[in-house]
Amino acid sequence: MAALTHIAISELHPSFSxxxxxxxIIGKTDVKSFPDRKNVGVDRFTFSFSVKDSPDxxxxxxxxxxxxxxxxxxxxxxxxxxxxxxxxxxTNKDPEKGDRYCPTTPSLYRLLVSEAHSQVxxxxxxxxxxxxxxxxxxxxxxxxxxxxxxxxxxxxxTLDGTVINILAAVKSIGELKQFxxxxxxxxxxxxxxxxDDSVSSFPLVCWDRExxxxxxxxxxxxTVLFISxxxxxxxxxxxxxxxxxxxxxIITVNPVDSITDVYTVSQLKQKAQENPEAxxxxxxxxxxxxxxxxxxxxxxxxxxxxxxxxxxxxxQSCSNASCPGRDQALLAATGFDLLVDFxxxxxxxxACSLRSPVAxxxxxxxxxxxxxxxxxxxxxxxxxxxxxRCKIYxxxxxxPKQRSGTRGVxxxxxxxDPGEVKQHMSALLxxx
Numbered sequence: 455m456a457a458l459t460h461i462a463i464s465e466l467h468p469s470f471s472x473x474x475x476x477x478x479i480i481g482k483t484d485v486k487s488f489p490d491r492k493n494v495g496v497d498r499f500t501f502s503f504s505v506k507d508s509p510d511x512x513x514x515x516x517x518x519x520x521x522x523x524x525x526x527x528x529x530x531x532x533x534x535x536x537x538x539x540x541x542x543x544x545t546n547k548d549p550e551k552g553d554r555y556c557p558t559t560p561s562l563y564r565l566l567v568s569e570a571h572s573q574v575x576x577x578x579x580x581x582x583x584x585x586x587x588x589x590x591x592x593x594x595x596x597x598x599x600x601x602x603x604x605x606x607x608x609x610x611x612t613l614d615g616t617v618i619n620i621l622a623a624v625k626s627i628g629e630l631k632q633f634x635x636x637x638x639x640x641x642x643x644x645x646x647x648x649x650d651d652s653v654s655s656f657p658l659v660c661w662d663r664e665x666x667x668x669x670x671x672x673x674x675x676x677t678v679l680f681i682s683x684x685x686x687x688x689x690x691x692x693x694x695x696x697x698x699x700x701x702x703x704i705i706t707v708n709p710v711d712s713i714t715d716v717y718t719v720s721q722l723k724q725k726a727q728e729n730p731e732a733x734x735x736x737x738x739x740x741x742x743x744x745x746x747x748x749x750x751x752x753x754x755x756x757x758x759x760x761x762x763x764x765x766x767x768x769x770q771s772c773s774n775a776s777c778p779g780r781d782q783a784l785l786a787a788t789g790f791d792l793l794v795d796f797x798x799x800x801x802x803x804x805a806c807s808l809r810s811p812v813a814x815x816x817x818x819x820x821x822x823x824x825x826x827x828x829x830x831x832x833x834x835x836x837x838x839x840x841x842x843r844c845k846i847y848x849x850x851x852x853x854p855k856q857r858s859g860t861r862g863v864x865x866x867x868x869x870x871d872p873g874e875v876k877q878h879m880s881a882l883l884x885x886x
Contacts, residue, residue, distance in 0.1 A: 460538075460582075463511040466563055468544045475539040475565070476577055477505030478586040480512060480594065481557055481704040482664045485528050487521070499524035504557050504704065505537065506589045514547075514556045515539065515565040515574075523569040533668050534811070536577035536586045542567045555701045557594065557683065587815055591866060593680040593706045595619050604652030606686060606695050613695065614688040620681040620697060621709070622648035623732065625655055626674050627760070629778045630666060642666060648679070648697075651731050657696045658684070665699045671787070672707065673762050673809065675851060676863045678734070680709040708812070708865040710847045716878045720800035722850055726860040732851040734865070738875045741844055741867075742802060743795035746817075746836040747829060754821050755791035758784065764791075789821060790814060794864065796846055806848065806862035816867045845870040 460476040481504040487497040499521050506512035517527050531537055542565035547553045553564065567574055577583055600619040601609075625647040633641050644666045646658040658681070660666045672679075683702040688695055699705070717725070717735040725733060746753060756767045763774035771784050779785065789810025796803045814820055817835060819827075827835070847866040852859065 460507075463505070463507045463513045463561055466513070466544050466561065466565075468546065468563065470544055472541045473544060475505065475507065475513075475542065476536070476582050476586065477507040477512070477539070478536050478589050479531060479533050480504050480506045480590060480706075482528075482533050483701055484662045484664055485525055497521070501528050502556055502701075504559070504594075505539070506592075506594075507586065509589065509592055511560055512557075512594060513559055513561040513563065513565060514553070515542065515567060517567045517574075519569045527567075527574060531574070531576060533664065534590055536583045538573075538575050538577050539565065539567065540573040540575075542572050557702050557704050559594075584818070591706065591708055591710045593619075593682060593709045594704050595680075595682045597621075597680065597709060600680065602652050603648065603650050603656045606656070606697075607653060610695065611688045613686045616686050617683045617700075617702065618686055620648070620658075620679070620684050622650045622656065622679060622681075624669075624672050624674050624677040624679060625649040627669060627672065629760075630670075644669065646672075651733075657689075657692075659696055659698045662699065662701075665703070665705070668705060668707075670759060671811075675732070676807070676809075676849065678708050678849070678865070680706040682706070708847075710866045713847050713865070716881075718800040719796065719798045719803050722803060722848070722862075723801065723858070723860075726850050726852075726858075730852055732849060734847070734849050736878075737796060737798065737803070737846045737848055738843060738870050738878055739796035739798040739803070739846055740841055741794060741839045742797040742841070743793075743804075744836050744840050745792065747832045750825055753790060753792060754788060754824065756786045756788045757791070759787050760785060790817070790824075796844075796848075796862075803848075803862050804858075805856070806864055808864045808867070812864055812866060816864075839867075839869070843870045843872075843875055844868060845874070 461473045483502045485499055485501040487499045490496040490498045500516060500518045501524060502514055502516045504512055504514050517524055544563050545566055547564050600621040603622055628645040631643045635641055644660045646669050648656045648658050660669055682704045684697040685700050686695055686697055713734045713736060715735045717737055722735060756765050758765050758772040758777055760779040761774050761777040763772055763777060765772055765786050769784055772780050790813035792808040792813060793805045794808045844867050846864060849863040849865055850860055853861040
């Protein structure tokens, strides 16, 4: 039987019959309900999501239907999942109506899915998933088109009400606050503090559950965000500017294409000594330590979801004295938690942090799949990378606890293209 083919988003057209699209979810809204004008007393439910299938193309998808269908569909996938969309209706965008409140896409169309005609399911094809996963780290806007936090502060109230792109790192993640509105609707709010090399703290406010769930998985001081179409407002209570995630916003976690500077290991160490602030770079290095064949408990660990402090799986509460939820029941997330060494002709960068979800993408397996591997299979996985030249996107951060005073955090790691290595290493060797 011939394999089912996918239509590229760039080629979609309303005349297509039974289109089939594969893509990675890069953004998703909360489910909302509206009174059905055709059926008095009945509500219709809807939510939207955005899927990307290539570096340059993504499209918005809307689902409409009953409470059970729409909420069930929304709960079946999250941002970062790869999905197959069967038989959506391809329709022209309407900039004056619903598309005003959705991310701006390069496509002329949008997709509609319904219970009667369409199906959205998680992608199971490994080749398709491998092709799509790297797209999650590509911003939907030009990665050079952003405001620094200093630009926002300097422009002040002249930016009030505007929608802009922001590139910054996560400093801290606040506590989730629940509330009930005057019309008895449940709501929630979470504030993230951002920072960069110019501003030490800047607020980003999230109201949507989907956005909140995404940012709650981030690791403070180790995660960079490219936030497209964030709304900027003047907060009179703080007497300062704030950014808010809205229905047009797409958050790209650890956007690798915004990191372009290439370093040798010795250059990374030298810059770290000269610069007390965190910085980012690319290193074409060999993986010289990768302890995948250690006991599972040394490869996969649990961390508090609120402060990212290491915890034991049977703990009742977080032992970190500064955890914002120390007095509450423990919320823990389990993931890969590795320390790796990278070596090139100039030296070795030791004990760099490689954690989920970057580790899952690098290794090509989930923690659940890893626990089912035999010792021999883990060794094979280890030697796929050990002593192989890799292209490593790394963040160097100050760390007084380390003997060197700094530590590395891996943002992305993949086997390097030999031609690319030759080009960049030749340029580095020619430097004085």
